[in-house]
Amino acid sequence: MQEDLRMFVxxxxxxxxxxxxxxxxxxxxxxxxxxxxxxxxxxxxxxxNVKGYRLPVVTNVFGSRTQLAMIFGxxxxxxxxxxxKRSEVRVDPVLVDTGPCKEVVKIGEEADIDRLxxxxxxxxxxxxxxxxxxxxxxxxxTGRRNVSINRMMYKNAHTLACRMMPPQHxxxxxxxxxAQDRPLEIAVAIGNHPVETLVAxxxxxxxDDEFALAGALRQHPLELVKCETVDLEVPATSEIxxxxxxxxxxxxxxxxxxxxxxxxxPIMENHVFRLKAITHRKDPMWQTIQASSLEDVHLLAxxxxxxxMRAVEQSGAxxxxxxxxxxxxxxxxxxxxxxxxxPKNVAAAAFGAYSWLKYCVVVDHDVDVxxxxxxxxxxxxxxxxxxxxxxxxxxxxFPRDEFHIHQSKLxxxxxxxxxxxxxxxxxxxxxxxxxxxxxxxx
Ligand code: MN
Numbered sequence: 001m002q003e004d005l006r007m008f009v010x011x012x013x014x015x016x017x018x019x020x021x022x023x024x025x026x027x028x029x030x031x032x033x034x035x036x037x038x039x040x041x042x043x044x045x046x047x048x049n050v051k052g053y054r055l056p057v058v059t060n061v062f063g064s065r066t067q068l069a070m071i072f073g074x075x076x077x078x079x080x081x082x083x084x085k086r087s088e089v090r091v092d093p094v095l096v097d098t099g100p101c102k103e104v105v106k107i108g109e110e111a112d113i114d115r116l117x118x119x120x121x122x123x124x125x126x127x128x129x130x131x132x133x134x135x136x137x138x139x140x141x142t143g144r145r146n147v148s149i150n151r152m153m154y155k156n157a158h159t160l161a162c163r164m165m166p167p168q169h170x171x172x173x174x175x176x177x178x179a180q181d182r183p184l185e186i187a188v189a190i191g192n193h194p195v196e197t198l199v200a201x202x203x204x205x206x207x208d209d210e211f212a213l214a215g216a217l218r219q220h221p222l223e224l225v226k227c228e229t230v231d232l233e234v235p236a237t238s239e240i241x242x243x244x245x246x247x248x249x250x251x252x253x254x255x256x257x258x259x260x261x262x263x264x265x266p267i268m269e270n271h272v273f274r275l276k277a278i279t280h281r282k283d284p285m286w287q288t289i290q291a292s293s294l295e296d297v298h299l300l301a302x303x304x305x306x307x308x309m310r311a312v313e314q315s316g317a318x319x320x321x322x323x324x325x326x327x328x329x330x331x332x333x334x335x336x337x338x339x340x341x342x343p344k345n346v347a348a349a350a351f352g353a354y355s356w357l358k359y360c361v362v363v364d365h366d367v368d369v370x371x372x373x374x375x376x377x378x379x380x381x382x383x384x385x386x387x388x389x390x391x392x393x394x395x396x397x398f399p400r401d402e403f404h405i406h407q408s409k410l411x412x413x414x415x416x417x418x419x420x421x422x423x424x425x426x427x428x429x430x431x432x433x434x435x436x437x438x439x440x441x442x
Contacts, residue, residue: 004237053117091215093222099236111278122258133188134200147210161254183245185230191239202303311353323369330359347411388413
């Protein structure tokens with residue numbers, strides 16, 4: 001059987017990257033508060049005692065570069081390159097007869113969202129949300145599949161609100177169905193192997209099947225099963241699947257919701273999802289992702305880091321590493337500098353490849369792009385603020401920008417002067433890197 005979420009969680013546990021939390025937690029705020037603290041340890045979590053519910057809740061399976069590296073069987077530094085390499089040739093999914101997500105099938109009134117431990121993350125959130133559901137839909141004209149992640153707010157045992165908006169593909173697809181006055185069938189799979197969540201968070205060309213990217217990243221075709229009440233297919237190994245439809249020509253209030261940038265998106269008139277069926281495993285796990293958590297940022301960063309790395313390498317620069325953490329609106333690129341001025345070209349290439357960027361800091365190969373303290377050190381000790389800044393005014397930036405503060409960009413050359421390495425070589429202490437502290441603390 002293909003690797004699924006629980007197999008991945010076991011793998012994390014064997015690598016000491018999992019924290020089990022057995023003390024009772026309230027799914028309203030408390031679970032979220034604990035997760036915020038535990039993510040700093042670089043560990044995923046399974047909450048096995050969620051107040052009012054039988055299901056355990058898993059979160060933060062992507063919260064660090066080390067966890068991402070476990071998905072790709074590579075080192076933390078090589079995750080982006082491995083993602084790029086595996087993405088090159090798509091592998092179409094295959095349909096199988098049945099799978100674990102069909103162990104329990106509940107159709108109609110029997111299907112009940114109230115049994116699922118939806119989490120309320122932030123103080124002013126409108127209520128509990130489904131945040132880790134991957135939504136499968138098909139273009140009503142072409143039949144092409146789309147997979148995406150969209151937040152869904154609890155309304156009642158059979159109804160959720162759902163945010164979708166063109167140019168996001170699900171919004172485009174819903175618009176086509178609505179133009180024909182037809183409901184849009186969707187399936188929401190929750191509790192997925194990290195690869196399926198990752199591809200759902202990746203923006204491909206319209207019409208490209210995200211599940212074919214999942215097969216490429218898995219290096220094996222993704223196994224899908226047919227849904228019970230909608231003409232769609234979902235991963236056979238998902239924990240829980242909600243089947244239903246988006247009602248045409250209806251909008252109801254959704255929000256506020258603490259979003260990616262750590263701000264609340266306001267109440268908006270959004271779409272309504274009507275549940276038709278739930279299928280799940282005998283002992284399912286619920287999964288949640290906190291918006292703006294380290295997990296959320298890592299999840300969104302990877303495919304964008306690949307875009308930046310590809311563009312910067314095509315400019316001729318020798319790239320060592322790229323990081324869009326801790327915010328996906330700024331990037332750090334480390335290079336083996338070949339020419340004076342080259343870091344500005346690197347920044348320009350990065351801005352061209354990925355429009356949401358506001359800052360691009362270019363550092364030398366000896367700086368750890370994953371350690372923001374190290375990056376700040378390089379800026380303080382190597383950059384020339386008089387000559388090393390690339391400013392772009394009124395370019396294309398992050399689109400939701402009511403105050404017009406995200407449309408200009410700054411590239412910062414934080415590299416040492418060329419051919420002066422003897423002056424800028426970092427001091428090191430022989431033996432420090434290989435040191436095992438436990439040997440001395442005994
Ligand atoms: Mn798509």
